[in-house]
Amino acid sequence: MKEYKSLFKNLYNIDENVTYFVNICEKSLQDRFDELSDISQYNQVKILKAMQDEKLQATDFNWTTGYGYGDVGRDKVEAIYANIFKTEDALVRTNIVSGTHAISLALRSILRSGDHLLSITSTPYDTLQKVIGIRGNDPDSLINSGIEYSEIPLLADNSINIDEIKNNIRDNTKLAILQRSTGYSNRRAFTVSELAEAVSEIKKVKSDLLVFVDNCYGEFTEITEPTEYGVDIMAGSLIKNPGGGIAYTGGYVVGKKELVDRAASFLTAPGIGKECGLTFGMTRQILQGLFMAPKIVEDAIKGAMLFSKCFEKLGFRTIPATDDPRSDIVTAIELKKPEILEEFCKSIQFSSPVDSIFTPMPWDMPGYEDKVIMAAGDFIEGSSIELSADGPMREPYYVYFQGGLSFYHIKFALVNVLNNLNEKNLINI
Structure with missing residues (x-):
């Protein structure tokens, strides 16, 4: 729809090429999305x-x-x-x-x-x-x-x-x-x-x-x-x-x-x-x-799969790959550079409904050996079924993306991530 493309551009200064790129990747996943809907319906009943x-x-x-x-x-x-x-x-x-x-x-x-x-x-x-x-x-x-x-x-x-x-x-x-x-x-x-x-x-x-x-x-x-x-x-x-x-x-x-x-x-x-x-x-x-979990899990996996597809197209390794079987809501993306990991998490935080004004920074989180950067603007603090991303500051700088209460919110976050990385010449769309 032209309306949401112009909304992205007018409200968030999103490059229309980024939106187009994400939409093309989404269309290629429709068969996989249908499979996820079947699983969701089964678990709902x-x-x-x-x-x-x-x-x-x-x-x-x-x-x-x-x-x-x-x-x-x-x-x-x-x-x-x-x-x-x-x-x-x-x-x-x-x-x-x-x-x-x-x-x-x-x-x-x-x-x-x-x-x-x-x-x-x-x-x-x-x-x-x-x-x-x-x-x-x-x-x-x-x-x-x-x-x-x-x-x-x-x-x-x-x-x-x-x-x-x-x-x-x-x-x-x-x-x-x-x-x-x-x-x-x-x-x-x-x-x-x-x-x-x-x-x-x-x-x-x-x-x-x-x-x-x-x-x-x-x-x-x-x-x-x-x-x-x-x-x-x-x-x-x-x-x-x-x-x-x-x-x-x-x-x-x-x-x-x-x-x-x-x-x-x-x-x-x-x-x-x-x-x-x-x-x-x-x-x-x-x-x-x-009761609501099956649908929310379905949307979370659809969003994670779309992240995988887009980053694979840009030459990054993702785990699981788009064609791999799914058994959790997490997508790991090998970003290779600490600055990409930090910018990724900043974009997720900016895309959140809560605490979007804050900037995540690596810190010594209890229970972890390396500094960890975490992005989460959740209604429930620490809720990783909500939109969030985190990763340890160690090579090869994986970011672990998960959650999102609706597919549309996850897609919007993806557009923001890619637009930010593209503007900073960390990727090329």
Whole structure:
């Protein structure tokens, strides 16, 4: 439409060649976009049926005070999560402060001194490295608590080394961990089928070995979830995909009842477990966000795919590539130069509905080894299902772009990024 092209030019001084370039790239993706719509529709009906199965009522949005005894809505949320993820039980709480906290909670509740933790998908995400103790020297890390740790490197093509699983499982291996999303790495997210193959091999070698999946950024990107293929316990964050950009905070742990109960006891106290814990009136937001999540995830992936397509056309490497399978909402772009990474993030910040007046700068972010630059103008602070971009200031200067509550907002941000880089002669359109 001529109207929005002129709007871009008049309000934001966008070069019409940039808008034209993005539109051409978008048209080439229509078949892939149709596939994403099918996945979104499937997950929408799945979530609707779970809410109906658990007889969700308007009165469930009421909440208690104090200890939180008898909070029917809280229990209903957890029953709905267990239904969706096809697990025996779920723990969905506002006092789980992040995805890292949810993962740490699951690991710590299972592992004891002398146990062995094996990472099947190479080195975990940066923040989890301090939890485990492979970086830093926190006295409360898993390693400093007497837990052994080892990992299996990925193959040269960044796939899971299935053949090496049997050679790395020990007599005392208690838990195998798999990370679905890319994290700050140079690989694409593992698909559910790839994770399922690894889980199958683990169970062949040692049937009682517990399997954990870090599901952050992966929810509702496919029609099934890892817990449908033998995963014993899984965790994620409510300010990523399943919160739909509405949940203020929180995280979830789903899986076998015994393991969820242990996580609950670790979160509160033995003997208390799931029976206590305030929702602070967030039951409505948590469930409304969950209900909206499939469409928002669809738009986030469409936007991420459009970013990949445009930057590939300009000669940059993207992970995943446009034609690769998608199993999370993150796109990594190898920018090679620190100034491109900084300008990219500045453009994302400028394109945000909140805090657009601020300029992101690299800083020493807790939990990370290198300085990190982060751009996010979110309604919910730190919500990475909303438009955001970040990256460590280290070679080859990957930017990790994710989120966006609507495709149109993501597309506008892309136009801004490309226009800014083009004006500064960092790219040529």
